Amino acid sequence: MSAGKAPGKHGGYAKGRLRREQIVSAAAEVYADVGYHGASVREIAKRAGISHVGLLYYFPDREALLTAVLERRDEEDRAHVAPKDSSPQAAVQYLVDLADHNARRHGMVDLYVRLAAEAITEDHPAHGYFQAHYATTRAYVRRALGELAEQGALRDGVEAESAAVAFVALMDGLQVQWLTSPHEVDMAKVLGSFVQQLLREPSA
Known part of the structure; x- marks a missing residue:
């Protein structure tokens, strides 16, 4: 040629x-x-x-x-937000930062929420994607919280497995509330507050 x-x-x-x-x-x-x-x-x-x-x-x-379309969403997340280091603290903060990033992507959040609701049926083409997405995200949070527990950083009574499920549920629930009342719901602030409730108070 x-x-x-x-x-x-x-x-x-x-x-x-x-x-x-x-x-x-x-x-x-x-x-x-x-x-x-x-x-x-x-x-x-x-x-x-x-x-x-x-x-x-x-x-x-x-x-x-x-x-x-779903791959585009994931690529944009990785391109704009990433953990600052490999620590469990940074892993959790990454998701808080992602919530802040999503507050500037109304269209993509709207699409995600609609598709997630539609995809609960097994015959939906995105069912497998969301099934894997939630499993991966729960495992990511569970691993980070487990490492924090090993460091003695979690409050007494906080169990990593259930806290991870609650964390992911809060992330998605906040997106629904934010879409309906964007000026009243600060997703990153609420998610960050939840994280603080999981952690021990720093020693004086």
Whole structure:
């Protein structure tokens, strides 16, 4: 292949990536508006400014597109928020910081809440994703709290397993309340307060 054709090839790849991103963004908007089951591929294509056939070239079925939307959400989380170090304190603070980050992503939080509610049925295409997501998040929190317990940093009576379940439940419940009353609910503040309730008072 001649050197003169490389830019066109790379340009084609870039154009394809851009088009995929446009489709994923449009799908996220439609899912947030009407849910996954209420979304049509034709409406998503219309919002993305592409034909129905053109959309199917990039995403051959609705499940592939839904997967891309959920993967986009996870990638954005990793890109904007990360633990500052490997300590259990940093692991827990990461989730508090993530709640603060989500307060600036109304559309994605709205989409997450709607899909999570829809996906409780086993036949929903996102059921497996959310099942794995919750299991992974609970394990992440449980591990961090377990390490804090080993350090003697948790209050008496706090059990890592149940506290991890409560932590994840609070995270998701706060998102629902924040969506309905964004000016009255500070997700990061409430989540941070809950963490403090789990920890021993620092020694004087």
